[in-house]
Amino acid sequence: MTARPVLAGTTRVPGLRKRIGQANARWEKLGEQALYYFVSVASIPRAVKHYRREVLRVIAEITMGTGALAVIGGTVVVVGFLTLFTGGTIAVQGYSSLANIGVEALTGFFSAYINVRIAIPVISGIALAATVGAGTTAQLGAMRVSEEIDALETMAIPAIPYLVGTRILAGLVAIIPLYALATVAAFFSSRFATVYIYGQSSGVYDHYFTTFLAPSDVMWSFVQAIAMAVAVMLIHTYHGYNASGGPVGVGVAVGNAVRASLVAVVLITLLMSLAIYGIDGKFNLSG
Numbered sequence: 001m002t003a004r005p006v007l008a009g010t011t012r013v014p015g016l017r018k019r020i021g022q023a024n025a026r027w028e029k030l031g032e033q034a035l036y037y038f039v040s041v042a043s044i045p046r047a048v049k050h051y052r053r054e055v056l057r058v059i060a061e062i063t064m065g066t067g068a069l070a071v072i073g074g075t076v077v078v079v080g081f082l083t084l085f086t087g088g089t090i091a092v093q094g095y096s097s098l099a100n101i102g103v104e105a106l107t108g109f110f111s112a113y114i115n116v117r118i119a120i121p122v123i124s125g126i127a128l129a130a131t132v133g134a135g136t137t138a139q140l141g142a143m144r145v146s147e148e149i150d151a152l153e154t155m156a157i158p159a160i161p162y163l164v165g166t167r168i169l170a171g172l173v174a175i176i177p178l179y180a181l182a183t184v185a186a187f188f189s190s191r192f193a194t195v196y197i198y199g200q201s202s203g204v205y206d207h208y209f210t211t212f213l214a215p216s217d218v219m220w221s222f223v224q225a226i227a228m229a230v231a232v233m234l235i236h237t238y239h240g241y242n243a244s245g246g247p248v249g250v251g252v253a254v255g256n257a258v259r260a261s262l263v264a265v266v267l268i269t270l271l272m273s274l275a276i277y278g279i280d281g282k283f284n285l286s287g
Contacts, residue, residue: 036241037234040164047165054162058170062132063177079127079178080185086119087111087186091193095200107200108208111190116217117277118269120182125228125265128175129258133236136167137257140240141250149241164237171233172226179225183218224272231264 047055063076094110140163143149149159191209195202239257243249 033238036238039160040168040234040237041230043158043161043165044169046158046161047169051162051166054166055169055173058166059173062170062174075127075131075174075178076181078131079124080181082123082127083120083182084185084189086123087115087189088193090114090119090186091190092197095194095198104198104200105204106208107190107194107198108205108210109212111187111194112209112213113217115186115190116183116213116221117273120179120186121221121224121228122265122269123186124175124179124182124225125232125268126262128171128178128229129232129236129261129265132171132174133232133261134254134258136233137236137240137243137254138250140164140237141243141253142247144241144243145246145250159241164241167237168230168233171229175225175229179222220272220276224268227268227272228265231268232261235261235264 091107091111094114095104095107098104098106098110140149143163149163152159152162191202191205194200194205236257239253239260240250243253245252
């Protein structure tokens with residue numbers, strides 16, 4: 001049996017070989033994760049072609065939920081309430097802050113900018129991660145630890161297109177009505193709080209809101225929501241698909257996936273904001 005090669009000087013530093021091995025393991029895991037993401041995205045056309053019924057089932061499960069979540073209306077209601085209260089909070093904070101300097105008439109402008117550029121896509125991504133993403137990780141993790149995924153492979157059913165590709169595609173489709181609902185709820189609650197609670201003229205609010213609501217901002221906000229949906233579904237399916245350690249491992253996988261997806265949502269918001277509005281914010285208060 002041949003001895004393993006030892007790097008020069010590593011025997012003199014306690015723990016150096018161990019740290020090098022840990023660093024190599026982290027890089028290997030990162031490469032495996034990148035390869036998984038590539039294979040998962042590449043499996044979407046196959047999922048569309050061969051597993052359309054499964055895609056429709058997952059879409060219904062994502063939008064309406066299962067179990068106790070379905071009783072209250074599913075993810076649709078969760079996203080609607082989150083953005084409803086967020087839009088109202090933005091209106092309250094915006095009106096009170098702008099009133100301190102005597103420009104409370106610009107609350108419509110404040111609502112049009114903050115809701116579209118930040119609040120709506122971020123809330124949609126967080127809601128998707130907390131409801132759909134966590135459920136997906138738990139579902140795939142339970143299938144992994146109970147060897148159901150291995151059983152699919154033995155029956156010549158490719159696990160990634162059938163389990164992962166269908167869920168990524170369903171997340172992309174489901175985010176469209178969820179984003180539309182979030183937009184309507186945020187706009188409605190902001191206008192309601194400003195006009196009916198603070199008593200501002202509806203004409204003043206509508207004038208500044210429509211003046212500063214740029215269609216390009218809405219388009220980029222929707223693109224941002226799509227990017228968040230892809231990132232959230234990729235992260236959660238990865239942690240669920242590679243779960244190990246029995247039921248305890250499933251819980252650990254869900255926790256890791258939720259934390260990673262929340263970081264991804266904020267990171268996507270930052271990067272897209274820098275890319276779209278970093279040079280020119282398309283803001284001209286004088287018109």
